[in-house]
Amino acid sequence: MEIIDQGIFFLEIEGNTACMNFNPTNPKYPKELVESSFNREKSNLLKLISYKWAPEILEINPNSKRIVFRWYHNTAETYLPNDYEYQLEQIVKDLHKEELYKPNFYPKCFYTDKSEQLHAYVFYSTSSYSEQPVGMDFYKPILNDDRLKLVEELSSDGKLDMSILINRAFNDYIKWPGDPLPRIYKSVYE
Numbered sequence: 001m002e003i004i005d006q007g008i009f010f011l012e013i014e015g016n017t018a019c020m021n022f023n024p025t026n027p028k029y030p031k032e033l034v035e036s037s038f039n040r041e042k043s044n045l046l047k048l049i050s051y052k053w054a055p056e057i058l059e060i061n062p063n064s065k066r067i068v069f070r071w072y073h074n075t076a077e078t079y080l081p082n083d084y085e086y087q088l089e090q091i092v093k094d095l096h097k098e099e100l101y102k103p104n105f106y107p108k109c110f111y112t113d114k115s116e117q118l119h120a121y122v123f124y125s126t127s128s129y130s131e132q133p134v135g136m137d138f139y140k141p142i143l144n145d146d147r148l149k150l151v152e153e154l155s156s157d158g159k160l161d162m163s164i165l166i167n168r169a170f171n172d173y174i175k176w177p178g179d180p181l182p183r184i185y186k187s188v189y190e
Helices: 031-048 084-097 137-140 145-154 164-172 181-189
Strands: 002-005 010-014 017-021 057-061 066-070 109-112 118-120
Touching: 010 181, 031 066, 031 137, 084 118, 084 181, 145 164, 164 181
Parallel strands: none
Antiparallel strands: 002 010, 010 017, 017 066, 057 066, 109 118
16 A cells, blocks of 8 residues: 555555545644544535546545545646646636635646546635635644745735635646646636
């Protein structure tokens, strides 16, 4: 089994399955944050499960805080389909239709199946349009130093409107090959 420490969860890969195990060993993640992150991941996945780009869920276990889905060993960091820019745009359009902000649009949060379909996962930091602005103090333990600095720069009174973070992320710091996110941002949000 391959285990990748993603901070708030471990990605456990065994054969053709991956498991998001929300039982981190790092004491910097309070129990309430872990529980909230698992519940957000679960509720967002259930809301998005009908989209062809959603992960193929095999099990969601609230008792063990584990989410298991099919895995193809092709992260977007290692393999991208020829039409990945089109697929990314469709994912962003669907999230916009669902009124959800997914700020972690990094290639490591996507994988490709055998049919060359991109799948997105890691929705624990996703928030709905109606939740804005989001109080950030609770989520600061999840952020690395660079993101913490950015969040503090963009926040007002400890709260952040994720539309501002999405704008900055897509246009300034999240990079995919060919840099399609600025064009996708303009197409979907402007």
